[in-house]
Amino acid sequence: MPNCSENYESEISDGKNIRSITCKFCNSVILTPTSASFTSFEFQLPLMRQSKTNEQNPESEAVSLFWSVGDMFTFQNVGFSNTVGNNKYLTCADCEAGPIGYHDIPSKISYVALTRVLHC
Template sequence: MDKPAAHSAGQLSADRSSLVNESQKNTKTVLCQRCGSKVLLPGIGVLTQKELFLPSMRKKDAVLDGDAVDTSVNDGVVGDTLQDHWLVENMYAFENVGFTKNIGNIKYLVCADCEIGPIGWHCTDDTKSFYVALDRVDHV
């Protein structure tokens, strides 16, 4: 799958502009890339740009075990620093999402059906901010 063109902060690439309405909320259903399970219904997430590091995608247990270690990458964890996310303010607004155990004050979001992730990020210090990375999900 091709990665979308890079863009600067505050600027959504043309291929992603169809994903938001005038309120910057998602216009399409957000799905797990692996199994197609619904993660969010339209109108729930607000497009936001926040630089967040997410470990590489794999099964939930592997995310917790840190099995993909490379000491040259973000404190030994292989992954991606991502910019574009759907911000969800209520954990009960999700259709199908699971959470890892705490890793410090961070919980990663995973698909509740296939347990692949992380597709997103949540800091337990902020009970109203759940981020789903646009690059880790599909939109239909």
């Protein structure tokens, strides 16, 4: 496995990602270096692993650190879910792990949670 990190503090330079952002499960490249901007705010993101008995009301967690991407064509390997409210959830296009973030439909901005990806 390449030298990857979940430690985000050392991954930001001039507000951008220094290294590639990859999937935690299959190491597929999601974003290339300097293609995303760091932002911080709180959002309730569904857990990556859900109980099958709780499909109508999925569990979520508060996530507050994101890479923001203004153009969906910036992504290397990302899938978009069906619309849920004003959002679409982001997944790894290769292994379908997710959600790794979400796409805000009104603003057309996508957000990748730093805690759900690796930096390689």
